[in-house]
Amino acid sequence: MSKMLYPPSPVIADKSFLLPNANFKKQAVRVIVSICCFFFVYPLVVLLAVILGCLGVYFGFWLMSTQIGLLTLMLGGAILVTSFAAIYFVLQFQFVRLGREKISHIEITEVEHPVLFDFIRQISREAGTSFPRRIYLSQEVNASVFYIPTFWSMFFPKRRNLVIGAGLINALNITAFKAAMAHEFGHFSQQSLQLGGYIYHVNRLIYSMVRDDERVNGFIEGMEKVNGVLALVAYAADILVKAVMYVMKRLYAYVNRTYMSLSREMEFHADMVGASLAGSNNAITSLVSTEYANAAMNALGDKLNLLFAEGKVSRNVYLNHRSVMLINAKSRSWEVNNGLPLIPDNFSKSFATSRVNYKDQWASHPSLEDRSTSLKALNIEGITDNRSAWELFESPEKVQEEISQLFYAEVDITRATVITPAAFEQFYTGEITRYALPAVYLGFYDGRNIDLKGWDMDEISQETRLRTFDEIYNESNGQLYNKIRRNQADLEILHAIRTGKIQVNTFDFDGKKFGADKAATLAAALEDEIEEQELLLKELDKEGFVLFNNQDAAIGNQYHSLKLEQQFVEDFLAIAIEIEQIITPFYNHELTVTYITDTLDAMKQQQIPKLKALLTQVLDKQWAAEEKWNSRISAFIKADYVYFSQNSIPPGELKELESVHSNVGFINEEMIALRSILSEVHGKNIEWLFIQFKALLERQLEIPEIRDMVAV
Template identity: 30%
Template sequence: MSAALYPAGPAHVPADLAKPSGRYRLLVTATLLSIVLFLAVYVAMVAGSIKLFVWVATFRFESYSFWGLIFHLALAIAALMLTAFLLKFAFKWNKDEDDKRLRLVPESHPELVAFIEQLCTETGAPRPKHIYLTPDVNAAVFYQHPLLSLVWPARKSLLIGAGLVNALTLSEFKAVLAHEFGHFAQRSMRLGSYVYTANRLLHDMVFGRDKWDELLAEWRRLDLRVSAVAWGLTGMVWLVRQALALAYRGVNLVHASLSREMEFQADRVAVQVAGSDAIVNALYQINRASWAYQTSLGQLGTALEHNLVSDDVYYHQQLRLADCPPAPPAFRHAAAEALAQPAQLFTAEEVTTKAEMYASHPADYLREQSAKQPYVAAPADDRSPWLLFQRPEEVRQLVTRKLYPDSAAKHPVRPAAEVEEFLAAETAELTYDEAYAETYDVRVISLIEPEQLDALAAKLPADCDLLALRQELYGPELRQRMEAHQSRKNDLAKLALFISGEAREATFTVDGVSYPAAQAREVAKKLEAEESAHKLWLSEFDERCAGLHWRLLAGQPERRAAWQARYALQLHLRLGILLTSEALQQLQQLVDGIMAAGQVQPNQVNHYVTQFEQLRQRLLGLITTARSTTLLPLRHLEDLATVADFVMRDLHFPTAAVLSGDWLNGFGHVLEVTLDRYRRLYYKNLGVVLRLQEEAAAEHAATATPIVAAVPEATVAAD
């Protein structure tokens, strides 16, 4: 590797910077003990169930009647099923999903391999067994065979996300890989494999439901003389699951603490070879890169509906990165040598939750504090890590194909720039004027029937200045109200954590006032009342807007007809969003109820089927209306005649409801896709409505006669 591609490290590094702390060693011991305790309990339960089965199978009553024999046989079957329940998950492993990994051939990327080898030498970590490239924004070390690594020394492999390479500088890339090599050197990583194995076992036993549960449910439905034992087994399994749920939380609580300490430790390895700023800047950029990557995937999903397959997702990610809000001045601009106190990129969250005890990674602001105590300066290399790859364009395209496993074979792959033209046009149609203060961005407008428009227009003064009134509607008050609304939403989300008991703090702040946690419900009620008043104001705002523009369009008959047709379509699309979102929510509530109960009793089957069928009929009614609703021309949808032509494209409407996982999954999928497509149509058509209103205002301004106040005759004479 050319030395020029390996960023220089810090000139001065404390000797014991990467030395494991006492807390780290203590947590390793605690995690090991928790795993040993779990294994001991689990083995004891299995041994007990086997002993119970042997005892029941070999026990003999003094005499047997027919039902006594059946009862004895049922007991033996129940004991065997209990043993099977405890053992079956140990042999039930999901296939490793590696279909999106691209294994790199070392000879094809000598610069990257040399970079990694030099970094391994500098960090004292062993070389990875293999290097894999994936499409996402990620970097990780992993055992390819977690079960084998529990009993046999195994080399770890390195996973690099192309979305990460695409967003970082060379110095940041070095810091991220050094962090991962810090994990390479951690013997405690093997404990992670034990925890991973225990977690899969516990999770499946506590939360998993399969043919075993279905068999037990069928047994319970038999005659009580036969099913009594099944009911007893059900209670026993429930107790076992509750006990294992406690073990699941305990093992994860201890290991989560160790995992967070492992992250701090790996960060210090990164600081040792790349300096404090590189790893902190990388953490900040990874958040932005993840948003840009996910946004690109969402947009490319829309393009795929039009048979457009991009050859390079990272072309789009770069453009979306440019759309991110400006980074703070401290990002990639700290003059480390001149700073007495290093600038901070991250700030502490106002509210922390108890769930963070189970988080595997510390909060970013804590990682920044750790990485800068002490602060280690290092020169920055702002070049792209793609320089380490041979023919990076080809690599990007190969990884992109992993995102289109089926579609690339069905549709021709297009240059990313060509697909971006489609996305830019789509975004333009969905981008509204800043004067609307995001009033329409995520909100469904109030229901105003076309018959109400004349009456709403008549409420305006006969001689009012329509343009001045429009400017007032979309003026400072609207922006202030929308900002206050967003602030209340954030406050209500925060208060929900206190009301549910998830927040760890004893106080909270709303509008600059500090309150004790006990007053969260009271303050939330006040904010909810303000939100209700805001919704009422928005409803009146929508009426004023509709009346104003209906009046404004009175002298523009062609544009008024176009606006009226668009508005009628908007009402149907509004109904589609509300109906499908409500149906999806109700479906989820019904499924949650079934999952919470664990099983459905025979007398409940008809109840659930009836509820599902009612939801299906509501969707059927909506689609029937959509088939007769003309879809007015929208960008990229000009060839579709009705709303249903787009909403139901490539979708199969579900048959009559039945209580089965396949039917529920299929119906849920149809609802989700239908809702997404209705939303797309709604906001695209709304953009056309708003532009028609803007055009009407512009024409009115160009043609309207200025209003001149009448001057009293006596006043003129006096002058």
């Protein structure tokens, strides 16, 4: 390998910071104790449940043999059946077979990519760890270490595999990539990672038991239908099984909370390994670039879905990913070096917007800000090589195209057309422009619409106290809606702390520490603050209307049209929700034929006519003039769907009480047509409402007097 592609590591005299600290050791001990506790308590609980079940079996036989009679035979038989069932439900999980998990990665070899393998081998040497058993590429913006857990792997460690996400490679320069790989080799060196195998088996065992709760309920319901005596005895067995499940859930919480605490310490330690080989600066760059690239990949995924709906696919998703990152970086006025955005150091702080901070016991990773702070404290400076990490690969574009196929693994793309990188970039910038509101409003309307419900525009227009454009549309007011949303999110957190859904002893609010018992008081104060902010936002909306309407009375007509459109969207959503609430039980429950037919008859007489009346109005809207929408909506209006036919039920599915399982007897094409017309037309209604709202905001800025006030 060319030495020029492997950046030299920082010279560090004292590497004692790489040794596990006291908190790391403490958390490791806690995990070991929790695992030992599980393997001590679990057999005892199962044994006790089995003993109680066996006692039930014994009592059932005794009752049937000593007190012969119809009642005792029924009761004894019921006790026998339910006792055996309880023993079965408890014991079946001891023999859960661990199937192999599907791995959606592509293995690469040293023959294919010798430079990359030499690069990774050098990192493993410097980190003092073994080379990976295998190396895979995935489509993700991530890197990870894994192995296939087996029973014996709990006692005999297996060599670990390395997975490198193509999205991660796409976002990093060579030194940041080195930091990311060194971080993973930090995990390779951690003996505590072996504990993950135990946690895996504990979770599989508990999950298999807990998820079977539905089968237990089904058994009770079945017994109840047969005989009331059977149901009574079955409930007793149900209490036994539920008690076991309760203990298992508590054990699950205990074991996993302790492991998550260790996991966070393992991440801090792996970060230190990354910094020791690449520098704190490059380790931080790796973290923030990964976060940024992940957000870009999520945005890209949404756009790829839209394109696929139009029959278009991308041959190289990672060229598109790079375009999204660069376009978004340009909108933030970030510099670009060698095709990669230079992300500012304070980028991590943009994620820390909550006023409520608490130690999340279920988080596997520390926050980005905490990790950056920890790395800065090390103060290890490494050189920076701004060349793309793709230079470590042979034929990067070929690799990118191969990994890109994973995005379409679950769909048929044989008839799709390929969109070029330039066409994708044009499409993406067009989508941004399409949904961008005029910047001169300074974000005041971003993410929302004006709530015009209850507005008396004639009365509001008589308002004599006028604010200027700058008094309404300034930086402070532009952030008002975002502040409301953040406060609402914080309010949910406070309520979760108050009710115990988030279990913490203390938390920080606005930088001050409080006990959990203060969550209710703070929540009440925050509710008042949100109410004041919402009132202010409504007043500013009205004052904006007065400002523009006084300059051009025709603006009032557009506001009135927007109000009517909002009401229409609300009406359509209301009827869609009504229908969804009616048909959802059909998919989740076993219902009688009489109930289904009566419910559908009522829906066809009440909700469906209302829906068709609204759809008739939709046909008058501009977006519905498009042929595919006009013909589809018209066809639904004309159709007389029955949705369910008793004649289509297979004889074996129709039971004594004429109950049928979900989907049986339903005419799928008609049910799908109903549900899709509800969701898709609602989506188009929302989109059309936004288009009208944006047109209104742009029209306001065309008023000559307003144009003179601001530099548009």
